Amino acid sequence: xxxxxxxxxxxxxxxxxxxxxxxGQEVEGKGEGKEKFKANxxxxxxxxxxxxxxxxxxxxxxxxxxxLPVIVFSKETGLNIFSSKRLAHGxxxxxxxxxxxxxxxxxIVTVNTEGKVDEENLPLDLSMTKTxxxxxxxxxxxxxxxxxxARSYKKTGISHPKGIQSFLEPIILFVRDDIAxxxxxxxxxxxxMPYLLTAFFFILxxxxxxxxxxxxxxxxxxxxxxxxxLVLASFTFITIQFSGNKNYWRHIFATPGVPFWLQPIMIPVxxxxxxxxxxxxxxxxxxxxxxxxxxxxxxxxxxxxxDSLAIAPVSVIFVIFMDCLELLVAFLQAFIFTLLSALFIxxxxxxxx
Amino acid sequence: xxxxxxxxxxxxxxxxxxxxxGRIGESAMGAIARQPExxxxxxxxxxxxxxxxxxxxxxxIVVALMGG
Numbered sequence: 001x002x003x004x005x006x007x008x009x010x011x012x013x014x015x016x017x018x019x020x021x022x023x024g025q026e027v028e029g030k031g032e033g034k035e036k037f038k039a040n041x042x043x044x045x046x047x048x049x050x051x052x053x054x055x056x057x058x059x060x061x062x063x064x065x066x067x068l069p070v071i072v073f074s075k076e077t078g079l080n081i082f083s084s085k086r087l088a089h090g091x092x093x094x095x096x097x098x099x100x101x102x103x104x105x106x107x108i109v110t111v112n113t114e115g116k117v118d119e120e121n122l123p124l125d126l127s128m129t130k131t132x133x134x135x136x137x138x139x140x141x142x143x144x145x146x147x148x149x150a151r152s153y154k155k156t157g158i159s160h161p162k163g164i165q166s167f168l169e170p171i172i173l174f175v176r177d178d179i180a181x182x183x184x185x186x187x188x189x190x191x192x193m194p195y196l197l198t199a200f201f202f203i204l205x206x207x208x209x210x211x212x213x214x215x216x217x218x219x220x221x222x223x224x225x226x227x228x229x230l231v232l233a234s235f236t237f238i239t240i241q242f243s244g245n246k247n248y249w250r251h252i253f254a255t256p257g258v259p260f261w262l263q264p265i266m267i268p269v270x271x272x273x274x275x276x277x278x279x280x281x282x283x284x285x286x287x288x289x290x291x292x293x294x295x296x297x298x299x300x301x302x303x304x305x306x307d308s309l310a311i312a313p314v315s316v317i318f319v320i321f322m323d324c325l326e327l328l329v330a331f332l333q334a335f336i337f338t339l340l341s342a343l344f345i346x347x348x349x350x351x352x353x
Numbered sequence: 354x355x356x357x358x359x360x361x362x363x364x365x366x367x368x369x370x371x372x373x374x375g376r377i378g379e380s381a382m383g384a385i386a387r388q389p390e391x392x393x394x395x396x397x398x399x400x401x402x403x404x405x406x407x408x409x410x411x412x413x414i415v416v417a418l419m420g421g
Contacts, residue, residue, distance in 0.1 A: 178397075280408055280412075283408070283411060283412055283415055284404070284407075284408035284411060286415070287408075287411035287412075287414055287415050288407070288411060291411070291414065332400065332404060333404075336401065336404040336405075339401065
């Protein structure tokens, strides 16, 4: 299949999804009784992680969900692997239960034989939740794209690009020529290119997959989960600290040009600076993506708050506009994360002037 | 965001971000008007500055979300 047609197909799917999602849920809204629609709960449910993948709700109130595997490790019973169908609707299985209310809402807790919940020690939860499946699917898509790219280069050598090469090569060259070389210099950039390329494409593919709500491996809010962005920022942090040279550490512990009586104040400030920059990376990515998802979900919720079909065209047009803006934000946030990572790494490997 | 104070705080933060990014846009457009051949460099710097300021505003929104 030509790359052009493939891209056109995905663009069509992307535009069609807004109408499909609005229509599908419109039927659900009119079928329900006089129960008030809680937009807050609806939006937070769609942003948060969950042990099951909700596809749609039928007219009689039943939901069609995909139950994802639960992998918990508790001190008493050891490793447990089972489908989350056994824990659906608050049921208990083998001493585990998903909390519905309170502080531990949504987490798996151990319940002993009397029915008391152990709130101190939560079991180690390594389940394949929605976010994990989304992340793994993005990884598989990335591997497929780049391994086929590498294979085609091996076959034909560096020549006129065709097929998937012509789509990915400009982006890779953009990362190299506009992010890596201007910041890291023409001699040191090669060492950090793998990390920068991985971070860029991981964030980009996950952002884009979060925008398409249907079918199942798409539509998982991966980069809008602060734990995922925390790990990405900590990779940057580790890369910076492990590639810092003597000049870098001298700047932190004995900042040149500062009088000696000011040094004791400068050291904590510099240490806070080391931590604050990756934390800013984490919060920037998380908040941008989550805010985008909340806006799109709120605009779709408008239809149910007003409970009328007349709002639907207005809402869908707004949603399409916001989705285009979210597309821009997806690219921009991947670019900014990679650019700032390259910038911070370059600060760590600078030579003394 | 259920608290009204949290919503007010988020709104105030966005005022700051709007003013800041507006000034970036203004000076970027003035610079492009004066020297159109440097426009791609100016655009790149503008986008980076806008993303950094938006990051600061989003700090405030995240705090509002947690407090509300």
